[in-house]
Amino acid sequence: MNKVILLNKRPEGKPTLEDFKFVEEETPVVSEGQVLLKTRYVSVDPYLRGRMTDAKSYVPPFELNKPVQSAVVAEVLDSGNSSFNKGDFVTGLLDWKEYQLSDGRGLNRVDAEAADLSAYLGILGMTGLTAYFGLTEIGRPKEGETLVVSGAAGAVGSVVGQIGKIMGCKVIGIAGSDEKIEQLKSKFGFDAGINYKTTQDMTKAIADAAPDGVDVYFDNVGGEVSDGVLANINNFGRVPVCGAISTYNDTVVSQGPRLQPILVKNSVLMQGFIVSNYGAKFPEGIKQLTQWLQEGKLTYTETIVNGFDQIPQAFIGLFDGKNNGKMVVKI
Structure with missing residues (x-):
C-alpha cells in the first residue's frame, strides 16, 4: 500500500x-x-x-x-x-x-x-535560487558594503551570506543560538553574528556590529528583529523581503514601527519577492551556484x-x- x-x-x-x-x-x-x-x-x-x-x-x-x-x-x-x-x-x-x-x-x-x-x-534548488536572485536582483550588493541577513542559519540565509562574501561585503548574520552563530562564522564565513534570543536591544546590537550602518538587509523573519535592522539602514539601502517566519503563526495582526518614514528619510528600496519571479533566469542561477559550489566558494x-x-x-x-x-x- x-x-x-x-x-x-x-x-x-x-x-x-x-x-x-x-x-x-x-x-x-x-x-x-x-x-x-x-x-x-x-x-x-x-x-x-x-x-x-x-x-x-x-x-x-x-x-x-x-x-x-x-x-x-x-x-x-x-x-x-x-x-x-x-x-x-x-x-x-x-x-x-x-x-x-x-x-x-x-x-x-x-x-x-x-x-x-x-x-x-x-543549494541547487529553490532555496539556493531564492538566495541568489533575491540578493543579486534586489539587494545588488557592492564591494565594501554591509549586508545583514536574518534567519541566517537557515537554508536561504546561509547561502545569502556566502554570496555576499563572494561579492566583497561585510556580512552580519542573525540566528537563534550561540551554536548557530559560531557556525555562521566558522563554516560560512560571516564576519559577525547576533543571537536574537539573548539580545535585549536589537537596534543597539545591530549598531554595534555595523557601526557604518546597513546597506543591504536580506529579510527572512520580519517582526522585532527586522525593526532593529531597519533602524540602522543607510541612505539608499536595499531590503529584499524573502519571508516573515516570525509572524506566520500569528492569529492577530501584530503592530510595529511604521516603516514609511524610515523608507522615505533614507531613500530605501524595500521589495518583496518570490523565486518564481525569476523563473526565466533559473538556468543562469543554477549554473553560477554550481560553479561556486565546485570551486569551493559555497558550502x-x-x-x-x-x-x-x-x-x-x-x-x-x-x-x-x-x-x-x-x-x-x-x-
Missing part, C-alpha cells in the same frame, strides 16, 4: 500533528505517457504554512483532505513516457506520497553524480530527518528552529 499525507484541518497558530492525516491507497500503475515515481527526499519549507491558510496569496491554498505538496526528489520506477527512463532522478512540486504518477510536466531530471540528491532541494548544511512518517514533524520543527540549514526528509 501507498502512504499519503493529507491536510486534515487548517492550523490555528503554529501547526500541530493533528492538522495532518495519514491514509493509505493502492500503489498506482503506469499508463501510456506517465511515469511512476518513488519519493526519495521531501523538502519542508516555511512558505508551506501560508498555503495551509484559506487566504489569497501568490499560490492557491492547499485543499482540505487532499495531499500536501512540496518540492520532492523522486526516482523513476517505471516509465511510459519517452522523456524519462527507469532509474532517472527528477525534481518537481509533488504530493506527499510514497509513490505517485506524473505525466512528466514540471519534472526536471537531476544528476545524482554531480551532487547529492538532497542538494537539489537546497551548505542540511538537517536530514529519516522516514516518510516524520514529514509533518519535520515541518513543524521549522518554527521551533530545529533545522540547521535546509530541512529535508529522507524516505
Whole structure:
C-alpha cells in the first residue's frame, strides 16, 4: 500500500500533528505517457504554512483532505513516457506520497553524480535560487558594503551570506543560538553574528556590529528583529523581503514601527519577492551556484530527518528552529 499525507484541518497558530492525516491507497500503475515515481527526499519549507491558510496569496491554498505538496526528489520506477527512463532522478512540486504518477510536466531530471540528491532541494534548488536572485536582483550588493541577513542559519540565509562574501561585503548574520552563530562564522564565513534570543536591544546590537550602518538587509523573519535592522539602514539601502517566519503563526495582526518614514528619510528600496519571479533566469542561477559550489566558494548544511512518517514533524520543527540549514526528509 501507498502512504499519503493529507491536510486534515487548517492550523490555528503554529501547526500541530493533528492538522495532518495519514491514509493509505493502492500503489498506482503506469499508463501510456506517465511515469511512476518513488519519493526519495521531501523538502519542508516555511512558505508551506501560508498555503495551509484559506487566504489569497501568490499560490492557491492547499485543499482540505487532499495531499500536501512540496518540492520532492523522486526516482523513476517505471516509465511510459519517452522523456524519462527507469532509474532517472527528477525534481518537481509533488504530493506527499510514497509513490505517485506524473505525466512528466514540471519534472526536471537531476544528476545524482554531480551532487547529492538532497542538494537539489537546497543549494541547487529553490532555496539556493531564492538566495541568489533575491540578493543579486534586489539587494545588488557592492564591494565594501554591509549586508545583514536574518534567519541566517537557515537554508536561504546561509547561502545569502556566502554570496555576499563572494561579492566583497561585510556580512552580519542573525540566528537563534550561540551554536548557530559560531557556525555562521566558522563554516560560512560571516564576519559577525547576533543571537536574537539573548539580545535585549536589537537596534543597539545591530549598531554595534555595523557601526557604518546597513546597506543591504536580506529579510527572512520580519517582526522585532527586522525593526532593529531597519533602524540602522543607510541612505539608499536595499531590503529584499524573502519571508516573515516570525509572524506566520500569528492569529492577530501584530503592530510595529511604521516603516514609511524610515523608507522615505533614507531613500530605501524595500521589495518583496518570490523565486518564481525569476523563473526565466533559473538556468543562469543554477549554473553560477554550481560553479561556486565546485570551486569551493559555497558550502551548505542540511538537517536530514529519516522516514516518510516524520514529514509533518519535520515541518513543524521549522518554527521551533530545529533545522540547521535546509530541512529535508529522507524516505
